Amino acid sequence: MTMDNGVIGKSIKRVDAFDKVTGRAKYTDDLCDKSAYIARVLHSTVANGKVLSVDTSEAEKIPGVVKVVTCFDVPKIYFPTAGHPWSTEEAHQDVADRLLLTDRVRFYGDDVAAVIAENEVAAAQALRVIHVEYEEYPFVLDAQKAMEEGAPQLHEDFPNNVLKHTSIRNGNYEEAIKEPGLIKVEGWYDTPTVQHCHIENFICYAQEEDGKIKITSSTQIPHIVRRVVGQALGIPWGKVRVIKPYIGGGFGNKQDVLYEPLCAYLSTQVGGRLVKMDMTREETFVCNRVRHAIRSHIISYVRPDGTFVARKLECFSNQGAYASHGHSIAAKGMGAFPQLYPCPNVEADSYTVFTNRPVAGAMRGYGIPQAMFAVESHTDEVAKAIGMTPLAFRQKNLMPKGFTDGFSKNVMYEDSFNQCMDKARAYTDYDRKVKEYEDQTGEVRKGIGLAAFWYNTAVWPISLETSSCRIVLNQDGSVQVQVGETEIGQGADTAFSQMAADTLGIPVERVHVVSSQDTDITPFGTGAYASRQTYTAGFSIHQTALLLKERILSYAHELTRMPVSIMDLTAGKIIRKTDGMVLLTLEELATEALYSLSHSEHLTAESTYQIKSNAYSLGCTIAEVEVDIPACKVKLTDIINVHDCGRLINPALAQAQVHGGMSMGIGYGMSEYLQFDEKTGRTLNDNLLDYKLSTCMDHPHLEGEFVENYEPTSVYGTKALGEPPVCSVAPAIRNAILQATGVGVNELPLNPHHLFKAFSEAGLV
Amino acid sequence: MTMDNGVIGKSIKRVDAFDKVTGRAKYTDDLCDKSAYIARVLHSTVANGKVLSVDTSEAEKIPGVVKVVTCFDVPKIYFPTAGHPWSTEEAHQDVADRLLLTDRVRFYGDDVAAVIAENEVAAAQALRVIHVEYEEYPFVLDAQKAMEEGAPQLHEDFPNNVLKHTSIRNGNYEEAIKEPGLIKVEGWYDTPTVQHCHIENFICYAQEEDGKIKITSSTQIPHIVRRVVGQALGIPWGKVRVIKPYIGGGFGNKQDVLYEPLCAYLSTQVGGRLVKMDMTREETFVCNRVRHAIRSHIISYVRPDGTFVARKLECFSNQGAYASHGHSIAAKGMGAFPQLYPCPNVEADSYTVFTNRPVAGAMRGYGIPQAMFAVESHTDEVAKAIGMTPLAFRQKNLMPKGFTDGFSKNVMYEDSFNQCMDKARAYTDYDRKVKEYEDQTGEVRKGIGLAAFWYNTAVWPISLETSSCRIVLNQDGSVQVQVGETEIGQGADTAFSQMAADTLGIPVERVHVVSSQDTDITPFGTGAYASRQTYTAGFSIHQTALLLKERILSYAHELTRMPVSIMDLTAGKIIRKTDGMVLLTLEELATEALYSLSHSEHLTAESTYQIKSNAYSLGCTIAEVEVDIPACKVKLTDIINVHDCGRLINPALAQAQVHGGMSMGIGYGMSEYLQFDEKTGRTLNDNLLDYKLSTCMDHPHLEGEFVENYEPTSVYGTKALGEPPVCSVAPAIRNAILQATGVGVNELPLNPHHLFKAFSEAGLV
Secondary structure, eight states, rough: OOOOOTTTOOOOTTHHHHHHTTTOOOOOHSSOOTTEEEEEEEEESSSEEEEEEEEEEHHHHSEEEEEEEETTTTTOHHHHHOOOOOOOOOSSSSOOBBSSSSSEEEEETTTEEEEESSSSSHHHHHHHHOOOEOOOOOOOOOOHHSTTTTTTOOOOTGGGEEEEEEEEEEOOOOHHSSSOOOEEEEEEEEOOOOOOOOSSSSSEEEEEEEEEEOOOOOOOOOHHHHHHHHEEEEEETTGGEEEEOSSSOOTTGGGGSSSSHHHHHHTTTTTTTOEEEEEEEHHHHHHHHHEEEEEEEEEEETTTOEEEEEEEEEEEEEEEEEEEETTHHHHHHHHHHHHHSSSSSSEEEEEEOOOOOOOOOOOOTTTTHHHHHHHHHHHHHHHHHHHHHHHHHHHHHHHOOBBBBBBTBBBBOHHHHHHHHHHHHHHHHHHHHHTTTTTOOEEEEEEEEEEEEEOOOSSSSSSSEEEEEEEOOOSSSSSEEEEOOOSSSOHHHHHHHHHHHHHHHHHGGGGEEESSETTTTOOOOOOOOOOOHHHHHHHHHHHHHHHHHHHHHHHHHHOOOGGGGGEEEEEEEETTTTTEEEEEEEEHHHHHHHOOSSSOOOEEEEEEEEEEOOEEEEEEEEEEEEEETTTTTEHHHHHHEEEEEOOOOOOHHHHHHHHHHHHHHHHHHHHOOBOOOOTOOBSSOOOOSSSSSOOGOOOOEEEEOOOOOOTTTSTTTTOOOSGGTTTSSHHHHHHHHHHSOOOOOBBSSHHHHHHHHHHHTHHHH | OOOOSSOOTOOOOTHHHHHHHHTHHHHHHHEEEEEEEEEEEEEESSSEEEEEEEOOOOHSSTTEEEEEEETTTTTOOOOOBBBBOOOGGGGGGGOBBSSSSOOOEOSTEEEEEEEEESSSSHHHHHHOOEEEEEEOOOOOOHHHTSTTTHHHHHHHSSGGGEEEEEEEESSSSSTTTTTTOOOEEEEEEEOOOOOOOOOOOOOEEEEEETEEEEEEOSSSOOOHHHHHHHHHHHOOGEEEEEEOOOOOTTTTTGGGOOOOHHHHHHHTTTTOOOEEEEEEHHHHHHSSBBBBBEEEEEEEEEEETSSSEEEEEEEEEEEEESOOEEETTHHHHHHHHHHHHHEOOOOOOOEEOOOOOOOOOOOOTTHHHHHHHHHHHHHHHHHHHHHHHHHHHHHHHHHOOOOTTTTTOOOOOHHHHHHHHHHHHHHHTTTHHHEEEEEESSSSSEEEEHHHHHHOOTTTTTSSSSSEEEEEEOSOOOOEESSSSOOSOOOOOHHHHHHHHHHSSSSSGEEEEEOOOOOTTTBBOOOSOOHHHHHHHHHHHHHHHHHHHHHHHHHHHHHHHHGGGGGGEEETTTEETTTTEEEEEHHHHHHHHHSSOOOOOEEEEEEEEEEOOOOEEEEEEEEEEEEEEEEEEEEEEEEEEEEESOSSOHHHHHHHHHHHHHHHHEEEEEEEEOBBOOOOOOBBOOOOTOOOOGGGGGGOEEEEEEEEOOTSSSTSSSSSOGGGGGEEEEEEEEHHHHHHHHHOBBSOOOOOHHHHHHHHHOOOO
């Protein structure tokens, strides 16, 4: 464990609290000069087809319209959009299937043309009078149907619309299932297309400056945006500069490069002038990214004593029209399957399939919420089939202490699952209620449900994990900390401040995180995703803080003549460890170092840390419901998430993360899904009125608790927390309904529509 | 000499040329959000006195006025304003005599109150209805009168208004002048108060953000502004963040902290809201800084053969109302005296004296234009008195090759003066014309005049010289360079780019200088002054580029297995020196280094170089005039400046510097001076209509030539060029008039008013 200066583990106030509460914090739109041209995109009104012509003549006549650019004008450079680190090996690079604008439209909402105008009104008017002639093709919205022979084909290079298919084969499934006396449990589990619904819609602006294209964007991944804009425009990556201000949420949608390349390109088409693209909510729903709808098929063979003998999984992940993050989300979900419940004989197959839906990309949980809904729903069915309680079955089968994954080298160092479940049981009085709710009758019944989850931290060894940090000492002994990892509302800057303060040995008030990234000057880091930041940036902050501390103590040696080995920096003071004497303050040292006539030095430090480890984050949800069977309505009456995410840097912020994730999980479980018109492929509920986003009015008290097992691979003992809270909520609610009614509802969301279907089939209504 | 990659010495296009010509370059006002409150200052209408009361009641009633702050509201924290590096020794710190607003007004234009309003109109209206009651004191505008017994006293701590008096005593003046046969030459030389007249008036804006006060300012010295704002507001310096965009000239005026502290303070008085202060031209003339009017008295005793025996100098420098740069300008001027013409017996005394004029501060040349006017005018008088030509007398007496200054350790390594004068003579056909113009009669006469100058580079050992640099490698093999030294229109960024490219071994197009400084992240450097930047930043750029190159080659070793010692980086490629083979491009290396799965590293370098040397910059002007004696008008018909400023980084930019300096020198010599109302102390010609700024309409062709003696103490062989071009222009014109008319005009500017006075006294008119 690292030396502790008492800053870690404290619920200090967010470093950006004051600015955000007072409205002083600047977001992209606040920063954009009011003289900016406004760009708007004309979206396809067919779900699959080809643009034959675009008539812009009327649009160009509208006063204030500066230029109209169509799919026939843009360069034919295909680029990827995934917020993944670049791979220098071509085989591992993301699929490059996007153009700035396209004449081969693949979903209702694809990008056909763009208008640049002096103001919003002219731009909107122009969009209305651009006439597009399409050749329409048949379209397909369902992943399994898209794989069928004769289905409409989206991309030439991907026959049967399969972007990728990967498999796991452990043991011998076919042999194993021959064992006599096994109980077979089978189920299909459906999760819907949902959207992130961050408060701030995607927005960016671009202009030419200093011989570069400079883009300010509401993104989670500025350094990746830089690279992709370079690729998309066919210019050297160093000619692109990306600035990321505060952003109003991202949840993975902004872990894709969205309209930054188009915006940059449009600026180049008007002499480098400032061009702003500010997405509407409707465009954010349809033309950004959505969560993959994944349909899973699970078969388990289990002995009557509750031992798994053989299991099979098939997943069909609905990618929508373009590759975005490719197969990685489905693959991550499938990866959880053999680990969460170890079983000697496993067959798993995962397919990522193009359809004519909006493009699916990263979203909080990255495939795990879908996988957990399938796996944890199925687990309750298995327990039920062999007559074990869901708890006892999990206690017997969940990944045990000591489990080691051969690929990631992750080790389950503690008995985390049982510790988490014990806390959740205690809070909910689970054991008593499980019994109490057995064998209910009547129209309104209560139920309590449990689900566990498993989550990897960061992306190693799938992909690169690297983080760089620079720390700059000021005259007053305060410091600036710069990292490529981004504050996206989650409180990263506050955690980083606590880390830097702790390792340097200065009060946390003396740490100023440079919140905004600027790819020209910010040390390289890939950004906010994969719940990686406290883990990965932790390493580089720690290493760089130690480097700076070493330089500070070395300078202190010049001033005090004391050996470095007997000095330390603590609470902003250089002390002599042998007697605790304060030799000088850091402020005195910093001032002297800058202005010394004998040895002037601006004390700073910068370093890169490449992370070659990973860690399991684990936990569970227990949810309690009241089901009104005739009304097919569920009321969530109580819920708790318990997490082992290692040591907490800031308990209050950790709680806030859990609350946000639980809320998102409740929406995922109970109300949210995008619906599509089967006749046109159009998204029907692309607004916050019709899309039933979960709000605080839909929640009971959200209880978040923690098991703080210090993660030994982590420099601050921490591991993933950003995404995990969303993962086990929906299956816990589903399992509570199962307990209440005896009916397993296997299609999300658990709304009256789906409950009616399931209850009808079960003869309950 | 450093390894040369062929980038130094080339007249590449300015790196900011395109952005500046197209209007794309952003200056302070371009960057300020339009929602900013507007602050305006109410200035004193008495030249000396005390504010008894300020009635703001009417002003506060004006719609749009947000707040009025008076001299009775501000904290009583005295702060300095000089753009000098901080000294940790109290005795060497600048005089702290300023308050944000003051009730003890010391010049007509002092700062009494400030209005914050929603718009310019309301602010201007408010200023007009604030009623101030003064107790008026007598005032004094002349430095020598201010030293007299009974003169009005400006500052309690400085009796007789003498801010400082320093002396030089070499040999024994009183004994030496007893030598028989010596010729005594005595003169008084007067230089006026002039202003910098940069195109962009001073402007800044401030707001609270991230727990700091953030100031964007048109300044030459962002890191110093940060410190002084901290001092003025009584807050830790790390709580201040200063950003410097492109600026429209400074010439030393912006080497003072001007209204940044007040602007920052005003923001704190309106809840941290954005407050902008945009100075008018009138305020820029009166309420910023001006050049010191210095009156010099020189006595020389010389043998008939032209040998100096003993010399005496007295300088009276008019400081105006506040200390600003203190005595350093007068001291620098006096310092030139014993060096330019070495003489065994010297007495020199320099007085910096407070008066009730606008505050004098730094201005291009920093005391040397005044000193050169006195010394070089006097030199021609001495030559005339003993019947030598001005050229022959200088050839005999100017600082010779091998001269070493004991204090600065500067060495005159080459015969630079003669080399410069030879070039100027050749261009002007000087030797022939000197003879031709002897003994003219008639109303219009021609003359040719010569003056030399001496200039130190940077401020060591008077004060700290330190420069830090950071260089960041991009994926495409391009780099960003960050230094604290500032682009102020002079082309520094272009020179820095050439240096970095040359030392790194990459094409100059691949160097992106981060032009804007941000004290939170920019490596420490004190800014643009003392013609220091190519010299001092040169050291840190060179050192940091070598450091980065070392890291690049070390990474190249990992990729190529070749020893570092036989590799080099040149033209953006890693080559094997033994056979010249290209092993890989820097782009390939940079991309691999960032994204390597085995060793990922963001290659950057940062270091501080403390400069403990200095160098002589030298040169001369030859000017040719036509004097219309009855009209007392001078027409400048030809002029050449020749400079030894070491190796030229960019000859075209060096030329531009020389042209700008010559223009400023012509204005100083012929037309510019601020005039004051003797009854009120008010500045009379505080605008560009009445103040006769020199323009291209007043110039003949400006010839700038160079003697490129590689400066051996300098890492790129360069030394001061920014200020020197202005130093010898005025005395050369004055000496040309002397040759034409036989009359030495010893008061600048050489306008009809002063010529009439001198010609009348000489009986010419």
